[in-house]
Amino acid sequence: MAAQIAAHLAAADPPRQGCTSSGDTYSTTVPGLVVEAAVAKVLGFAGHRKESERWTAFRTHWGIESFYCRPGLEGAHDKGGVEGQIGYFRRNHFVPVPEVASLAELNEMVDRWDLEDEGRRIRSRARTVGEYLAVEAPLLKPLPTELFETGRLFTPRVDRYSQIAVQTNRYSVPVRLIGRTRFG
Structure with a gap:
């Protein structure tokens, strides 16, 4: 349910997000959830990916350069941190699912949670989430002015x-x- 809410938030209201010049993404919501599956097929033992048509359109619109985790043990740590933080946010803010009167009220709650989260320190890291964001924010490219059509x-x-x-x-x-x- 939280994933559906995040997808609706991303589609209904432009999220605070961006993309660094190297193609790394930053997002306070999860806009990628509007795409069912990024990879249509993994080709052979080398792990080359054939991207789905909608993912290609989505990443092109937002200026995202795709790269994928390395298969096997050497890539086991590549995506766990990001997925862990998304899980942390979901468990701490969307369980149980908040009851709201409108999407605007939910957006206000998510904005407040984002601001509160900027003071949090992840494990034993030297800086808070907000301090890391302050370093990365100048590297973000501007968002496109037109919205991405999520429906078909x-x-x-x-x-x-x-x-x-x-x-x-x-x-x-x-x-x-x-x-x-x-x-x-």
Whole structure:
């Protein structure tokens, strides 16, 4: 549920995020969650990746240069820190799921949590989260002015079995809609 909330936040309100000139991303929300899977296929034992079409569009829009963790033991530590911090934030702020009256109220809560988190020190690191952010902030590239379209538009036709096909999935719809492509 927290992941869905974060995805909606990223889609509904431009998050405070950026990308360093080297392509490393910084984000106070998780905009990558709007993409189902970045890698469509891992090719061979070398671990080369074939990226999905939506991920390629997403990273191109935001100016992200993709790189992937090294497979096996030599890469075992590559992504754990980031995933651990996302888990920390989720467990400490979205469990239980906060009850709010509006998305604006939830955004205000997330902004407050972000500011509070800047004073936190991760384990035995020398600086706080906010101090590390102050060092990295000047390296961030500006965000694009236009939003990334997270949705896709499909115009499925209801078949004789009262079903529509969306990509590889089939869904039942009322029988009265057989033969139609417009439902509204």
